[in-house]
Amino acid sequence: MPLRQSRQPDDAYVVEIGFHDLGVTKADLEIRLGYEAGRAPEPFGGMIDEVLAEAPGRLGIQAGYRLVPLSRPADKRDGLLIGGPFFRTGTIVAGEFARADEAAVFACTIGPSLETWASDLTGDGEPALGFVVDSAASEFAERTAAVLHDGVAAFMRERGRGVTNRYSPGYCTWDVGEQRTLFSLLPDGFCGIRLTESALMVPVKSVSGIIGTGKSVERRDYRCDRCGVEECVWRAVRTKKKSETTDKRG
Amino acid sequence: MSELVEQLTMCIERGKINAAAPYPADLRGREGADELTARALRESVGPDAVLAACNEGMRRIGERFGRNEVFVPELLMAAKAMKAVMAHLRPFFQSGSVKAKGSFILGTVAGDLHDIGKNLVAMVVEGNGWEVVDLGVDCKPQKFVDAVKAHPGCTVGLSALLTTTMANMEKIVKEIKEQFPEVRVIVGGAPLSADAAAKMGADGYGADPQGAVAFLNSTT
Ligand code: B12
Numbered sequence: 001m002p003l004r005q006s007r008q009p010d011d012a013y014v015v016e017i018g019f020h021d022l023g024v025t026k027a028d029l030e031i032r033l034g035y036e037a038g039r040a041p042e043p044f045g046g047m048i049d050e051v052l053a054e055a056p057g058r059l060g061i062q063a064g065y066r067l068v069p070l071s072r073p074a075d076k077r078d079g080l081l082i083g084g085p086f087f088r089t090g091t092i093v094a095g096e097f098a099r100a101d102e103a104a105v106f107a108c109t110i111g112p113s114l115e116t117w118a119s120d121l122t123g124d125g126e127p128a129l130g131f132v133v134d135s136a137a138s139e140f141a142e143r144t145a146a147v148l149h150d151g152v153a154a155f156m157r158e159r160g161r162g163v164t165n166r167y168s169p170g171y172c173t174w175d176v177g178e179q180r181t182l183f184s185l186l187p188d189g190f191c192g193i194r195l196t197e198s199a200l201m202v203p204v205k206s207v208s209g210i211i212g213t214g215k216s217v218e219r220r221d222y223r224c225d226r227c228g229v230e231e232c233v234w235r236a237v238r239t240k241k242k243s244e245t246t247d248k249r250g
Numbered sequence: 251m252s253e254l255v256e257q258l259t260m261c262i263e264r265g266k267i268n269a270a271a272p273y274p275a276d277l278r279g280r281e282g283a284d285e286l287t288a289r290a291l292r293e294s295v296g297p298d299a300v301l302a303a304c305n306e307g308m309r310r311i312g313e314r315f316g317r318n319e320v321f322v323p324e325l326l327m328a329a330k331a332m333k334a335v336m337a338h339l340r341p342f343f344q345s346g347s348v349k350a351k352g353s354f355i356l357g358t359v360a361g362d363l364h365d366i367g368k369n370l371v372a373m374v375v376e377g378n379g380w381e382v383v384d385l386g387v388d389c390k391p392q393k394f395v396d397a398v399k400a401h402p403g404c405t406v407g408l409s410a411l412l413t414t415t416m417a418n419m420e421k422i423v424k425e426i427k428e429q430f431p432e433v434r435v436i437v438g439g440a441p442l443s444a445d446a447a448a449k450m451g452a453d454g455y456g457a458d459p460q461g462a463v464a465f466l467n468s469t470t
Pocket of ligand 1: 134138141142168169170171172176179199200201202203204205206207208209322364366367368370371407408409410411412413414436437438439440441455456457458459461462
């Protein structure tokens with residue numbers, strides 16, 4: 001089923017995403033916790049079932065983006081002009097956006113409820129279930145960003161445009177502090193997310209970033225081999241599963 | 251007697267809390283850490299011996315975690331079984347006849363609201379016989395300084411989620427080291443590394459709760 005989006009003032013769009021759009025399975029959560037698919041021992045398998053049963057009622061997914069002009073200045077190759085301000089994204093991200101002339105600045109969240117549930121469980125002497133809930137919430141948040149990305153790609157296709165991969169402040173040498181400038185491009189309180197002084201999004205299970213769009217833009221796989229961030233989580237994931245082509249970053 | 255102690259060690263390692271607990275499935279209906287501790291104390295196994303048996307259980311599960319044979323959920327079940335034992339041992343700690351290994355002051359640094367990682371560390375460290383003083387989230391340097399003053403001989407653990415809050419972490423490490431150079435500080439959290447820890451002047455870095463335990467045990 002194609003996603004529905006509604007247009008807001010200033011070229012902003014709100015995209016409707018529900019639990020089933022995320023397509024998260026028990027096996028996904030087992031793998032996330034460290035087990036092999038179908039092999040989580042009890043009671044952890046049962047805990048995953050419980051979380052998957054509860055999640056639809058607890059998820060408060062909000063997602064959206066705003067389209068703004070984008071360009072790569074000739075004299076500053078390590079960044080991009082996005083909707084006015086210059087972002088020092090690093091050359092890897094800037095290079096990926098070379099053919100894009102517009103950016104979808106996006107943000108999404110699954111809301112605070114799962115986070116609070118995990119915290120309460122941990123405080124109430126149920127740390128293992130709390131951990132399972134927290135891990136599932138992270139999976140839902142990552143998937144929300146991926147589904148939003150697919151949605152933006154589909155909307156752009158209708159206009160004869162392609163999209164790049166998505167990139168988030170805090171990844172690929174892009175300073176997470178620039179999140180503040182990124183949020184200045186979005187309407188106030190967009191998707192119910194607020195930023196703390198240290199650029200932390202609240203609710204915590206939220207993702208922000210940019211997707212480039214343009215007539216001759218193509219989505220390519222991430223190029224971890226070109227990045228110098230040795231300790232990055234995605235480098236580790238990609239080295240382990242070389243065949244993986246889906247993008248989950250940010 | 252030694253069989254009882256060995257059983258207790260096994261219950262901690264396997265996270266068997268009490269007879270009613272369904273986990274692990276193969277021990278269903280059998281006595282757990284709760285009943286075995288009560289029985290051990292009744293049968294005059296000293297609280298020190300009970301604690302030693304449990305610490306051995308936590309050490310074993312920690313080792314299996316290090317070998318990727320079990321994961322964080324199993325570690326947490328063991329910590330929960332340990333909590334049941336601690337409820338029996340509390341009077342001995344209060345009277346001073348049994349001593350905690352020491353106190354561990356733990357908090358998420360200023361600007362950071364992320365607590366699940368820190369809470370997991372707290373749980374496992376406590377399960378390993380340390381008194382944990384959890385300062386919560388968004389902790390300013392003064393909060394750590396006050397807590398260190400109130401717990402002489404303590405070790406401090408700091409947690410952070412983002413590189414932006416790592417700057418605050420560095421300030422806290424510096425503040426503690428300036429006022430209490432002898433206090434050992436370990437840092438952890440997703441954006442940290444051993445390198446980053448050394449650069450900010452911390453004594454150690456832990457990638458997971460077991461890392462905190464190894465650090466604490468190495469300093470006693
Ligand atoms: C899952 C995940 C998310 C989830 C939610 C994370 C959460 N904390 O709830 C989602 C998808 C929402 C997300 C979003 C973002 N993320 Co993220 N995320 C991760 C990921 C993959 C795992 C983090 C996690 O939840 N782990 C599980 C929990 C339980 O572990 P933990 O909190 O780290 O705690 C464990 C250890 O760290 C340790 N520990 C913790 N504290 C302490 C203390 C001591 C003393 C010791 C010894 C040990 C210790 O023990 C704990 C238990 O094992 C990490 C990469 C990684 N592998 O760590 C990136 C990571 C944390 N994210 C990162 C970034 C940048 C972001 C975003 C800013 C991206 C964006 N612009 O949207 C946002 C920020 C969200 C916000 N609210 O502001 C960066 C942070 C680095 C940086 N540059 O600041 C990381 C490190 C990825 C990277 N670039 O390599 N993220």
